[in-house]
Every structure is written in structure tokens, then in C-alpha cells.
Amino acid sequence: MSVSVKPAYLLLPAPAVALGVVVAMRHGASPMAFAPNVLAMVLGAIASVAFAGQTAQRQQRILGWAAVAACALVGLTLASSGLEGVHRWIRLGPVWLNASMAFSPWVLGAALARSRAWASAMLLALLGLHAVQPDAGQATALGAAIVAITLRRSPLSVLAVLALVAGTWMRADPLSPVDHVERILVLAVSDGPLLAGAAVLALGVLFLPMVQALKHANTEYRWLGMAFGLYFAGEIAMTFVGNFPVPIMGAGAGAVLGWYAMLINLRAGV
Template sequence: MVIAGAPTRYLGVNVGALAIGLAVLALLGRTLPLDRQWMGGATIAMAGALLATALMGNEVEGISRWVRLGGFALQPSLILLPVMIVAFSRSRSGVTTAGVIAAIAAIALQPDRAMAGMLVLGLATLAMIRRDRHSTAVLIASIAGFAVTLARADPLPAVPHVEQVLYSSFSVHVAAGLAVLGGLVLLLVPAIVGWRRDYGNRATYAAFGAVWFAAILAAAVGNYPTPIVGYGGSAIIGYALSLLALPKRAGVGASVVSRVRDEADGTLSDRHLFVGLA
């Protein structure tokens, strides 16, 4: 962003969002209860926030994806949808299913093709690994929601330093382009590490990877925010929240020795949650 001449305040917003994300991880990373009852209530609350955004958020040319807080525009879907999908992969129930379907309806109302595509890819990945009636129901709903977004107009142009960053960065300097590509690849590292080390929770890591791959793909093919490496705090906070929903331990179930060592020194339990923030 510096090489591309982005305004200084853009850098400040991103740094501030990173500080918020790190604070959330530090405060809630070890204490957040991820039981079914808590996840159900949280999913319903997040779906309500997305519906409120669709119905009462800031509207631009018929698109309602943002809310303004203290002069800053936030995109709640980028903050909430990733953690919703990852949490749903860990706890599928009638309540969480209803919450995700409500979120799908909210994204269709906004409309937001990028987030609708994120829902389809994340939920399809989950359904392929953990097929049950809940994952099948939300996948069908997500496909319908995505179809609605495709049928509705999305006339918003690209915003400098926010959208089309994959291409504009190379036009500025090859080093900037490589930095953008490298940063986007690093977003997927927690999914790769978890998939390799934690066989019992592969569905969750696959959903995490699919969600952020979908965000990257949307930024590559349309005028949608480039996560993390472009301007915008929503994706940065959303990435930290989605890390919270990952299992706290990776790879320790395969070996009793590894498990005992981890319990003794605590060096492994949360390490992979922070890999993507490095």
C-alpha cells in the first residue's frame, strides 16, 4: 500500500484493525466457550446483524453492505460470515442451521456476490467432508442465495487500494505485486497446517481455507475487497474472529507423548491460531 501511494490514514485503519484482532485473540482465545448452546446463540445474533445491515445499512446504488461507526465504513459480512461458517463446521444443530440460512438471506438481500460465493464454497467444502442434513440444507440455501445475487445488478466500480489490488499492485511495481500474492497465500496457512496436523478436525480447517480462498477469488474476478493486503479493517477483524473458531489444539491427538508434552508446557495449543497473523 505504501508503494502504491495509499493515503496514510488507510495504513492507520489497517493497523488499528490488526490491533483489535490481536486483542480479541488475546482476550477470548483461551476463554471463549465453543459449546453448542453458545454457538447457536452467537450464530443467531450474527445473522440478525447481517439482516439489519441489509435492511438498514448504508445504501449505495441499491447495494446495502456497510454500516458507519465513528466515520468509518465497516462491512459486517466480512467480519461475521467467516467465523459463522467455521463455527458451523464444528457445531451443526437446528439453531445454527437456522442462523446460517438467515445469514444467507441477508447476503442475498444486500446483495453481495462475493460473500454469497464464500457461503457456497465454504458450505460445499464442509458438505463434502461431513455430510449430514444440516450441512446439506444450508448448502442448498446458499446456492439459491448465490443465484439471487447473480440475478441482481451490482454496479459498484472498483475503489483504489481496496478492489482490484491483485492487478493494480503489479502495475505499480513487481515487488508490490509479489507482496500482495505472498500475503494472500499466507492467509491459507492455518488451514494447511491444521489439515496436516489435526485429522479429527479436518472439516473445520477445510471450511476455513475455503472461506478465505473464496474471498481471494472474488477479489480476483470482480470489484470486491482484497482481504488483508488491501485497505479495509473488516477483513482483518473477520480473519482474527475466524481464527478464534478453529480448534485450540492441532496434531496432539495422534500421539499420547505429544499430548502429554503439550499439556506440560503449553507451547502447542494455540500456536497455529496465530500463524496467519505473522
Template sequence: MNSLILAALPAFLGSLFLMHRGGASPSQQLQQAVVFCVAALACALLSRKPLTFTDKSRDRALIVAAVLVVLPLLVPGAAPHRWLGAGGFRLYMASVLLPGTVLLLPQARSAWAALLLLTAALADQPDASQATAFALAGLVVLWRTPLSVLARVGVGIALAGAVTMAWLRPDPLEPVSYVEGVLVLAQEVGPLALVFALVALALPVAMLLRLGQVAVAVYYAAILFFAYRQLTPMPLLGFGAGPIVGYFGMASLCRPRKSAHWK
């Protein structure tokens, strides 16, 4: 959707500036620019014709997303298991898949099962930030589903248990200045740079709320909080292909609630 594309532009421009200040290599800056431009163009082209989902195709899409989030757990090596890729290029699968998954959940027949499976997989990686953000968005979805009160409480307790397990597991990764630490970089540049960065981060969340996509907005708000704490990559403003692909994948599916084309 064009409004979501425009909402992401300030963060993209800020990312190039802060990556330069943070010591990112020219090839990393070029990768950021290429990924953003290609993903934004693909989103603009896909948004011209509204996508429709049947119950079966929506459930299949959720199954594919779940499989792709689980796959990093099968990659040999030390934890955390969050990436798939080849050579020197890797994609952070949770950041690629979860935004669009949250968007599809409200109309899915198996929303509660997808919520539990994906949150458990994120806890096992471990990825406490993504597990928490996804669970919080899931609670928004559960509030609007026709499940019984008892079923909602049960799913909510299970989500809380998975998130707790995720936070109890050690995360050996250290923050990188131009990935998780971009707000610190902006603060070092000066007050105007920090204000610009904060506004740039708030714009996509505000646009999602304006479009009525509360669950996705909650997901991104939580991710921004954990990124501020330097626990996860800052989406759009920080370096990384996964958050960019995930944002524009979600945007290509997004429709205002009052004129939704879901079936």
C-alpha cells in the same frame, strides 16, 4: 492464534505500501495500521485462554451473527446494504462476521438454518462474492454433518438458488485501486511486488489448511478469487477495517482440529 497472526503480517505490510502507491490518504493508512495492531493484540490476548462453547452458546452466537448481517438491510438508502457504522466510519459486516461464523458452523445444531438465512441475507444486500464464498464453505460443513443425503441435497439446492439470485442482481459499486485493485497495483510496481503480494495472500489460507480448518480456508480462497476479479475488497492486503477485524476474530476462536477445545 499466534501462527495466524504471523501469517497475516506480510499482507499487512504490503497493504500499507500499496495503499500509498494507490493514493490512499494518510488518515486511511493510519486507520489500517491502528485497526490491524489493535485487532492482532486482542487476538493474541484472547488466544491465551481457549474459548469454550456449549451447544446453546454456539447457537446464540450464530443468531447474533445472523442479526448483524441482516441489520444493514434495514438501513435506509440505495443498495447495496452491506455496512453498519456512524459518522464516517463503517464496518463491512459480512467480512467481520462470516469467518468466525464458518468456524462455528461444524459444531452447531442449527448449521443448515444459519447457512440458509445468512446466504439469503447476503443475496438480498446484494453481495454475490460473500454469498458465494459463504455457500462454498457451507458445503464443506454440510459434507461433514450427520444430515441425511436428501437433506444435504435440499440445502445445497437452496444455497445455489440464493447465490444465483445474488449474481443476477446489479452491483453499482466500482472497484477502488487500493481496496479491490491491489493486485493490479502490485503488478504495476513490478514482478517482485506481485510475487510478494500473492505469497502474502496465500499464507493465511495455507495456515488455515495446516490447522485443519478447511471450511474457513475455502471461504478465504473464494474471497481472494473474487477480489482478484475486483468484485470484493481484498482481505488484509487491501484497505478496510472489516476484513481485518473478521480475520482476527476468527483467529481468536481457531484451534487445530486435533487439539480442539470445543464442547
């Protein structure tokens, strides 16, 4: 049995992207830097509608294979040339795609539907890749989500998660921030209460699918909604801790694709 998609949810990233353009232009950046965000929105909306039209059995197969492919794509970053010894991106022509932000939600989503051993192995492998890249921001956000997923099923995995996240923070990250990518939220706050409030609202509405999932009759959906909420909140929080990309509002397709991946894993809008 297929599920319906909530059309309004497909447009939720639009205010954050638009606000990012406004703030970036106020600080001298070109609006074309956000073209990948817009393209990712279009692709994400199409994928969400297409997924919602599949049978439940086919949806499960798609999610399973997507999780395996996601791990492989995040691992592929280690084979890239990287930037100053940091390997977080897959290059698609002129676009550098942050693989973890784009694909990690598929692994989180599949974990609850798999056995305890499969879920723990896949999640810890994914987290370990971030220690090699290194990417402490994503590792921390993922760590919070992984704890939510594994705590009740494999409490010992929590210790491994904490160790991997701590190890990632021990790795040097020499990259300097780009204003319209990593500092766009800080700039919005610095531009006064109006833009700061608009940023809070634009990012806040992106939690609606997760909040809706918390009300679902299915326990697994509720736990997944919590995990995705912690993950997305962690991504936002990390931008105030280090030079990490602001999801959706900062220029870049990765986080936009990742948000739609979360929406799809919540069955295109529960």
C-alpha cells in the same frame, strides 16, 4: 482446559497490510486509508489472546453467542442507508465496516458444533442476507465454505446454497471500484513481478492457520480449516471477477476482523 496462542500467527496480516499501503501510495492514495486495518489487527490480536485464555466450556459459549450476534449484525446492514441501493456496511463513526467480511466467519465456525438443522438454518439465513444486500462476491466465497460444511451432513442444503448464490449474481451491483480497496491486488500485479510476487506471498501466509488445522487430530477442526480456506480463497478470487474488496491487503477493517475471527474459531492458532 485453555489453549495456547501462537504469537507468530497474530502478526500474519501485517505483511499484507504493509504491502497494501506501499501499492496504494504508489498510486496516489493516503496511507491513512489503512488506519482501520491496523486498528483491526490490534483488536483482533487482543481478542485472540483473551479467547485462548478461556476454559474450553467458556470458549464454546462465546462462539455460540458470537454466531448469533454475527447474523444479527450482517442483517443490520439492511437497515442502513447504504450506497446506491447496496447495503453491506455498518457505520462506526467515520468508518464503514463491511459486516459480512467481519462477522460471517463466526457463523461458519459455530455451524460444525451445532445440530444439522441449526447449522443449515443459520448458514442459509446468512447466505440469504447477501442476496438482499446484494453481495455476490461474499455470497460466492461463503457458498464454497458452506458446501464444505454441509455436504457430508445435509447434502440437500447444497442445492439451496447454489440457488442462493446464483440469485445473488442476478442482482445489480452499481458500485464503482476504489483503487485502494477493490483494485489493490490488480494494481500490485500491474506494478511488476516483484510486487506481484510479494502480494502472493503476503496473502499466502494468511492460510497458515487453515493449513495447520488440516493436520489436526480432531476431524471437526480439519473440516473447519478446509471451510475457512475455501472461504478466504474465494474472497481473494472474487476480486478478479468483480468490484469486491481485497481481504487484508485492501483498505478496510472488515476482512482483518474476519481473519482473526477465523483464527479464534480455530482456537487462536491450532
